[in-house]
Amino acid sequence: MADQTVPLHTVPHPGRSATEERAAPDGPMLAADGRPLKASLARALRRQKLSAFLLTAPLLAFLLVAFVIPIGDMLLRSVDNRIVPETLPRTTQMLGHWDARAGDLPPEPVFEALYVDLQEAADARMHTRLGSRLNYDLPGISSVFRGAPRALQAMDPDQPLREQFIDANRAWGEMQTWQTIRALSGHYTAGYFLSAADMRPAADGGVELVPERQRIYAQLFLRTLVLSLTITALTLILGYPIAYLIASQPLRTANLLLILVLLPFWTSLLVRTSSWKVLLQQQGVVNDLLVWIGIVSDANRLVMMNNWIGTVVAMTHILLPFMILPLFSVMKTIPPTYVRAAKSLGANDWTAFWRVYFPQSIPGIGAGAVLVFILAIGYYITPALVGGTDGIFISNRIAFHISTSLNWGLAAALGAILLVAVLVIFWVYDRMVGIDNVKLG
Amino acid sequence: MADFPSYTSTGQKAWHYGFRVICGAIFFFLVAPIVVIIPLSFNATMFFTFTPEMLRLDPAGYSLRHYRDFLESPEWQRALRNSIQIAPVATLLAVTFGTLAAIGLSQRHVPFKRAIMAVMISPMIVPLIISATGMFFFYSKIGLQGTYWGIVLAHAVLGVPFVIITVTATLVGFDNSLTRASASLGAGPVRTFFKVQMPLILPGVISGGLFAFITSFDEVVIVMFVGSAQQQTLPWRMFTGLREQISPTILAVATILVVLSILLLTVLELLRRRSERIRGVTPA
């Protein structure tokens, strides 16, 4: 590549450069082509930077369009509230002048604006979508909007509309309805993030926790965290001896054993999840075996699937190689002489391991643990297939809001929180291990 | 039998064997779940258990019917075809962009190197559900949702970090004086790249490519959001099957995939050895 030849220009020709340097003892040092060396070096550096840029630019542009912008675009939904001001443009504008604290319902012009807005919304068939949106903040309002076209038909626009609206549905005569619409008049809202934190706007303008029975997200985030930590701990407990064993074997044996670790690593995630489904179900292989041995009776087969146990077991298996590989790559650099020295100085096996070997393996533990944890916290497929309801993760909830409840704003807010959590850990990982030190087998 | 020095205590011997038993159990945990589905896929019944006939090794207990189902079912065949059509193209994109970028990043003076590296690794770190939903909405907007190219681009994104990591790793040991030598002998930059640099980083490029390939071939979350029925891939089909109508056909497919991963693993191992040989890193 062009860049590789760049340094040549800066290498002064042995014969000429000497004379030139002598020829200008007080002037700037000159390069082979007679230009000042400093400028030449700077030029070479610029060219090198340029070539580095040109080489990385296509990928950066590609990632920007295919990956970064889509995610940014999705995250914007977590604050996007355009549906309210755009579906009710006149009403929201009029409400800006309404003083909610006075305790009076909005005046007649607001109802006139609402009449026109709703008429247009019904023609565009947007009224039910708006109702669903408002329903997140004001439970029960969605049916009011659903019935709006019918209610509008019965109204006489020449008569005062306020009474007619309240007659059609008493929700229009409640302060809360109008306060909510007014609060949601802006193009952006923090409402989805509040919901994601089990909170809602309070009547006094502040925020409050939702009633206890409806709090779920804090618990779900906590569960995702606890199960991910459990899985990380289990992979460490299972992975450490394996990595230790492989690192202490002669190369040929070590390579053979490594293949046993790499095989699951290379096997399709769905293959591994299917086998756990086959193994763990009540009439599955593990239960059959336990019954056959006589540990459990046929009537009391263990329930190991469609709950958190299934998630933990299957994910520990799936993520174990991600723990073993970084551990191994650190352990193989630990010289065995240290442990031998410790022993020759009188340490017993345990002391030699715990005081000498283990501290040196900590970087591997850190790298493996962070990697496993990052991967675990965002898992979706395995919990969805074997997790039941108490073994699902926040990812599954995001998918639920995208495809079933259609609360895309909330999904985006939950996604944003998860993403921030992951990026923070990623940053820590980068500090600890350095992303350019990630190794794959 | 291990050869113990004479001063080894009984406890140490017990631990030596105990430790190996523990490790054996963990290896069993690692490998058994993958191996267990292989005999089950030859099950002659529609169930997921070892029938008495199978345990007696009676040939009547075994059959190829689930493999036949796989080969004869138009849905599975369509899924297989889609997987085969998507993964190589996604791999090619990831390898091309990734290799160029890795070479760019390996130079001595790269502004914002850490930040660029972080962006390029991030598809591996960002939870799939977030990438998937982001792509779902954005690709819908630009008309890529539900198209072949939508999935190919999305999968290429996922493959990039692997290519970056493996190619960067081979470039770490790369001796830049080789390209200088090549240039001083009169080779142009393109020629230098293909004749000097490429052969040396090739193992890294290929193993990165294999990672990218298997990532695409195995990916299901993104494909479910970005794809539509026409692009249903093998893992997607397996996901639906696992959830809805588990039939041992899934185990037959799984077995085929296990064999495939063993093949890929072998290729990768051979590449690693070749790379070590070329670069003169001889195993001790």
Add this chain to the structure above:
Amino acid sequence: MKLSRVLAGAASVFALTAGMTTGDELPPCENCADTMVAVSWGGAYQRSQQMAYTIPYAEMTGVDVVWDESSAEAVALLRAQSEAGNITWDVVDVTGADSIRLCDDGLAMPVDHDELLAEAPDGTPPTEDFGETIVSECFIPQIVFSTTFGYRHDLLDEEPDSVCDVFDLERFPGRRALEARPIGNMEWALICDGVDIDEVYDVLETDEGVERALDKLGTIKSEVIWWQAGAETPQLLADGEVVMGSTYNGRLFAAIEEEDQPISMLWEWQMFDLDGWIIPEDLPEDRLNRVKHFLHFATDTQRLADQARWISYGPARESSQPLVGEHAELGIEMAEHMPTHPDNAERTFLFNYEWWADYRDDIDARFQSWLLR
């Protein structure tokens, strides 16, 4: 009630014609796309649609029909497609409730049933022939099905005979499968908590009523596996993961009659529901023409009756009822397996579409947060 007549009609089946009438003359289709993406639920149900509708249609017209098993997520996906202005589906099989929602949100196209669909053989206009199964102006009805319970008769000591046995963990120990949504579950919970069937929706309209239903479900929550796709329950039953579970009656029929599983049906308080086609809004003209051409064919009297030969769902047309015969492969009489057969339909209730359309958002949110607690 027209709907009840249809339901009763499905019960009194006369096996008149067993064979599918082929060789029908199809009108030519002008300016029509030659591929069509149909969306359905997968499994035995989709197969029955393929056998009765799309395979004959493809043979006659050469159209390439691609199936997508995404009906469960139809509303979300259609909304995303419409937001992006890129509709990839041509005809979508949805439940009556989803059709109302799609119609409300402007995602499904309102149709003139009399203009689009075929008359009954005796000339009865479609609106009359389909009757009250046309629950929204976007909905082209296809079948009447029910959500009901199946149980493993070999794993239970005694056989359950009421839906309320699902809530009795002492007499019927073991896990149950219920759908991970409130519809159906809330009604059953209230009925089994002593609420009269006619008052169920009045009770459910109040906060206390919702709590009451959730509390009742809470008594078995620890033993419930929540399903999302109708095929999960038969699988869970077959694997012995659950001893009883709710699902669509056709799925249970397939598990019992076609796969010979040790499963029995529990018909008491089955919930009737409807399923049919919608056409997405804003289709390009050639694709719209194709879909209309297909629907005219696929919802005629004979075709709806043909579908009942592959799955135990009752045709939504009254004129199709007498044509329902034996199962196409098993040769068993389909009548007694229909949810509407008098023996099965002693106590039933009808999914209240309007009510759920109004309250779905609220109760869904409450139910889902309850589920995760």
